[in-house]
Amino acid sequence: MAILLRMPEVAANATHATLQAWTREEGETVAVGDCVAEIETDKAVVELNADATGVLGRRLVAAGQEVEVGAPIGVLLVDGESAIDIDALIAAAGGGGATPTAAAAAAAAEPTPATAPAAGAASPAAAPSSRVFASPLARRLAARLGVDLAALRGSGPNGRVVKRDVEQAAQGGRPPAAPAAAPAACASAAVPAASTSAAALPADAAFTEVPHSNMRRTIARRLSESKATIPHFYLVADCRMEALLALRAQVNAGAARKISVNDFIVRAVAVALREVPGANVGWTDSAMRHYREADVAVAVSTGTGLITPIVRGADRKPLSVISGEIADLAARARAGQLRPEEYQGGSFSVSNLGMFGVSEFSAIINPPQAAILAVGATQAVPVVEDGELRPGQVMRCTLSADHRAIDGALAAQWLAAFKRLVENPLSMLI
Missing domain, CATH: 3.30.559.10 (Chloramphenicol acetyltransferase-like domain)
Structure with missing residues (x-):
């Protein structure tokens, strides 16, 4: 059966990590122990290795995106599988909301302005749909606090509802504005290079802004x-x-x-x-x-x-x-x-x-x-x-x-x- 690749807890008590780069393409065969992706922690870059032999069927998260620990980031097809229902697989595994599909991941990797939308404005990824995109932790927290996920606009990657959105809603506040999508990282880079957000600045600005790395x-x-x-x-x-x-x-x-x-x-x-x-x-x-x-x-x-x-x-x-x-x-x-x-x-x-x-x-x-x-x-x-x-x-x-x-x-x-x-x-x- 298909296996969900999840963001590992690569550092003690870590809640998020960044998928720095994919090292395998969709459709490529991987063996047990092969490096599938490089994960950036607050201190270093570590490898995510495959636990089974199979084919990388889908990459659910774009390179450069910060993902909550435990969230699905990819699908490994084993036993000769060729096609599966990604949403059904995530739901059956109790993984919560889906992460970006390959098309969405590719779009997220495109350069975007660094300015975030206003807190009250819906982002494109938060457009009305029959499915609520939320992290597993956010879903559990919402159930415990009695928060309606469908009423929230997520501040996570691609409009995903994350823990902080649920906490703010439970306290009667408005969720924070969604951060800009991170640029795609080079698969060969050992240490992620910071990217500037000059696109968000006036033409005559006297400075550029460099987004904080996880380490910083x-x-x-x-x-x-x-x-x-x-x-x-x-x-x-x-x-x-x-x-x-x-x-x-x-x-x-x-x-x-x-x-x-x-x-x-x-x-x-x-x-x-x-x-x-x-x-x-x-x-x-x-x-x-x-x-x-x-x-x-x-x-x-x-x-x-x-x-x-x-x-x-x-x-x-x-x-x-x-x-x-x-x-x-x-x-x-x-x-x-x-x-x-x-x-x-x-x-x-x-x-x-x-x-x-x-x-x-x-x-x-x-x-x-x-x-x-x-x-x-x-x-x-x-x-x-x-x-x-x-x-x-x-x-x-x-x-x-x-x-x-x-x-x-x-x-x-x-x-x-x-x-x-x-x-x-x-x-x-x-």
Whole structure:
């Protein structure tokens, strides 16, 4: 029998994801495990693989469209089937309203003005019909709240009624205006490129608008929540770098892989967490989370935003392994190829802007973690030793800590351990 391909929950607690590109054409045969489509999450692009051998009978969603998790996006024909009633299949499977057919999907991929219609105006996809187009979640919520779906004008793709429309109707409000259809994405792109909505702007406009990517929206939401709800406090330490730089030069003189200063920093952070386990914690509303491993998340800048791949058990790994993992994770992060388990979790974060010449900065905590270390550039500055002024190499680090989970004295103890390890780098290698 035919199988509905549904939008998977590719990230924990995700409600929507974007179908970035189809990798198979309608009528093309696919085998078990073959990639059928590429799904964009808030952090990366993952493959949707076929669970059975068959023929891709219909693509129900256009490339570039955001779809609710669990909604049908395609139909896989198995056992020699050649034609089926798509609407009947969706209804029989309890899938709720139908998604766009191939013709509608093709139309949705055409460039459209970026301005959305007024909330009270019906969109073309919301024209009267005998069938209400709604997501499965919207249907369940409408039944529970007693909302008539037929009376709603959807704000989802192609006029589809989604959760927010039902919630607004239940509260006596009007549903939001439908967003413009997203442009089709290139199937060969590893990371989705942002598209401008210049068509919606006056000819003499002094700017263009770039729609937010899933990653950018997630970053904005999480950091806003973190800064607004977590009581940050900050401690600053100046680390002498002469010994570490000399050791690095010695190691790199005969090493196949060059070790970076950041590799040393990640190792020092992990060893300091092992020495001061009280700082290796996270805050949740119900309990304090004590991490058993020093899993260090390293901030990596990509073309669509910031992502923090994780070096697991960094206190147990030699520098060469840490260096190789960071290089591999960073490269795949920029290509949008990280698996969810490679960037979800972590017990502590490091953000290093020293390579850009930034002398110092304060970073925002990534919950449920309770701390993040912001690392500045190593700079030649005058220092005082034994009452005499001498040239020195100093790196300034700022620890941001969650005061609900880490007290000031504990944070100071951890930062002191980190500073000692950096200034005596051989001790972190033992």
